[in-house]
Amino acid sequence: MGNKQTVFTHEQLEAYQDCTFFTRKEIMRLFYRYQDLAPQLVPLDYTSCPDVKVPYELIGSMPELKDNPFRQRIAQVFSEDGDGHMTLDNFLDMFSVMSEMAPRDLKAYYAFKIYDFNNDDYICAWDLEQTVTKLTRGELSTEEVSLICEKVLDEADGDHDGRLSLEDFQNMILRAPDFLSTFHICI
């Protein structure tokens, strides 16, 4: 192989491999993708762990994310302080969770966070409305949207408290036949 790259130390790469579902090669590729987003911002040497954040505007314009209605939520969930600006660590985290290898539980946990628009640890009716509006680009009438939200709550709300807890959500999503195949971004 040879040590061609000088971006990370060997230990850093090993640690990243332990912490993500990526191989060494994929980590390097992800780094270059990250670096490409803001070449003037991101240094080519990460051995000293520089504190660099790429703003959300650049993250959201990646071809993998730019058509995703939930891109802002994704970036917010994975960024450190919820503003969507991401460090390399956040970036790797995001694609690791979204990778094919990530287990269902992990994906379900983050999916819950993504769909929880107001960060109150419950998916309430308002969150559901947001989700539907984003999914359909607001082409449904308000009655239809509210009917859908009602139906979803009816189906998935196990404890009938009018909102979905993480447990409800996991219980529902773990039975979804194509959750794993759709909640997945390959890079």
Add this chain to the structure above:
Amino acid sequence: MSHQLKGQGEEGGGGTRGRARSGSLGTGDRSRRSPSMKRPHRAEKAPVPRRAQPGQKERAGSPGSGSPRRKQAERRGRRELLGDRERGSAEKTCRGRRKDGRASLREQRAPSKKEKEVRRKEEMWKQLKKHRSSSMASSTSSGESLSEEELARILEQVEDKKKLIASMRSKPWPMARKLAELREAQEFVEKYEGALGKGKGKRLYAYRMLMAKKWVKFKRDFHNFKTQCIPWEMKIKDIESHFGSSVASYFIFLRWMYGVNLVLFGLIFGLVIIPEVLMGMPYGSIPRKTVPRAEEEKAMDFSVLWDFEGYMKYSALFYGYYNNQRTIGWLRYRLPMAYFMVGVSVFGYSLMIVIRSMASNNQGSTSEGESDNFTFSFKMFTSWDYLIGNSETADNKYASITTSFKESIVDEQESNKEENVHLTRFLRVLANFLIICCLCGSGYLIYFVVKRSQEFSKMQNVSWYERNEVEIVMSLLGMFCPPLFETIAALENYHPRIGLKWQLGRIFALFLGNLYTFLLALMDDIQLKLSNEETIKNITHWTLFHYYNSSGWNESVPRPPLHPADVPRGSCWETAVGIEFMRLTVSDMLVTYITILLGDFLRACFVRFMNYCWCWDLEAGFPSYAEFDISGNVLGLIFNQGMIWMGSFYAPGLVGINVLRLLTSMYFQCWAVMSSNVPHERVFKASRSNNFYMGLLLLVLFLSLLPVAYTIMSLPPSFDCGPFSGKNRMYDVIQETVENDFPTFLGKIFAFLANPGLIIPAILLMFLAIYYLNSVSKSLSRANAQLRKKIQALHEVEKSHKSVKGRATARDSEDTDKNNSKNDTQLTKEGTAHHSASQSLTLDQKAQGPGASSSAGKTVLPASQHLPVSRAPGVRPDSGQARPQAHPWRSTSGKRAWRPPH
């Protein structure tokens, strides 16, 4: 909102419970961090506090400020043991309660805290141990027992850490935390794994650890390598990200098919064609390996070769080329035997691989039955394909999600509405009638054309069209019937998903009908040829006889043998069948490619470039771009494979051609999809229909097995071509081998095994076994369903507990807030929830019998505790039921703070 409320409830202190809870929450965490509080823990956990003291005394010098307090703590150690136990229980309860509110969130955080605590203790132990090892070297007996115990514990810790390291990537933590935890865990493991092997083979242990590390690294590298080795992975990923997973499923299927065909090709090529080419008699040595004199001058023309006549026909690609010599070459390779066994194993391998992949597909989808309960939820949370990275696809996806939502809303609203049933029924019957007419018509057309082609084949100088009429007609039918069916299916007004299945079934029936008509016509042809065979045999005989015995030749000089090209020969129906399949495959391939080129690529070019100078919008309007026809392509692939399976016995080269076809179509279709197709408007789920395709493939495999088995078992092979010539039936080759090459007793055993008296009982036994296994699996699945129901009931009970509890805390704060009427509905809901929970509980009690009733009774209590709380605001004053249940609450638990102030 609720979170805030709860927080207020905790801190504002709605009575003792709230205070206790907030206190334990706050201090419980801090206590673990502050060194003074850590002491007692250690003292409690260390086996005997006194033993720990020497180390402590030695240490007392080095640490600065905290030591006096620690000493105190040591002294108080025993006394505090009791208190500690109390605190431990308090912590436990507090932890339990914390779980209530936001259970899983906390749960995920809780272990880490524990780990940290544990780690800190570990460090202390380690230091202790160091000191002990130096100072207590003399007093060995007690020290050793201690260290062993500690070692065991450390071993456990190390194992835990290792588990943590292994599962680090699936922890829902931010990366910085993961990295920190990982570093700590690794340091810990590195520090201690050497110490573990102390005493007995430390080196061995270190070596083993090293090897384990290397092994992990190797596994990772191997995994990297393996993912790189999957062919076309990037291409398919690319398509998947542009077109969603359903189109990619076709390409994955194509890749799978390519793999299967490669194996078949390896079998046939390696065991039949290569030995024949290397060791068999060369071309031109015997009549069956020579082009006959009449065809000789045209045999190299391209048009002849293109039809697989001429030199192509007399090559190792076809059945007729093979000689019936029992063994060939210096290896004494039994070619006829190998030919037969390869023909059988092609089917055997295909059956096995199809069934295996079906079974593995099935295992993935266990909880299919439950998906009906969550239609809207699944649509809401899993319908967006995160892979989509193309704005066109995204637009389509938005549209399809919108329409699917609308559809299900309509379904929901109209599920109880009845429309004009008679009209739809009439239309459906009409549609089916029309389609059956189409199917019959196409079947007859093919039969007619095949009959005509037999007449053409007897005539001289037929035109190109007349020669290829069968293929052309079949391809045209395959091209025009599916759209026709789709148009007719519009009458039926089915749900699109059901409609798609119908469509698939009808196209399948069409193809199958065509295929079998074609086969029947071929059979007719074969029978005709077989009936002619006897006369040809006589002619051949007579020619040879006359040639050698004719007068006017010098008797003394032995006459040179007749040139093989001049020997009259039979029609060799096997090769004819092989040629037919070969032509069909090639023409099918060409038609597919031309369709793609014309229908997709040229259309796309036209739409793209003529749009600048056209009266209407071509891209959005009428022609627009083509969609990728998944169902048609998959069915085409399946039927092509059926042809291959049928034809490969008569044309060993067919599989090679198919491998080429699949390879080219992989690249060609990938290119065509990416360049000239637009994604579907209605994307149907790839995961479900995959097994549907496999089922069709299995059906086709079975159907293509039938004619081959029939010809092998009941038709006599041609007398002058192929590896089985001269035998009565093809399978005689086995008998021959058994008789000649195996010891006699084995032959006897085989004869005994082939006895119907043994075979019929064996078949019966198999049926019985199938019946037995089937019933066992049925009962198991029933038990499974029952268990699942029970789990669900328990789950619901638990949930209702939690919700009631959570509501109770919310109520505490609501009392201070003087809340509004919004929770009226919630409360009533809750009441019903509790009701159902208690119902299921009683059911459970009944089900579990007397043994479990006591525990169930315990669980009933807390539920009833909270009942008055939820009823308290007096929204539903049906307290007649509530009062008797309120008593146990008062009597068992004295938490008055729970009671709402009236």
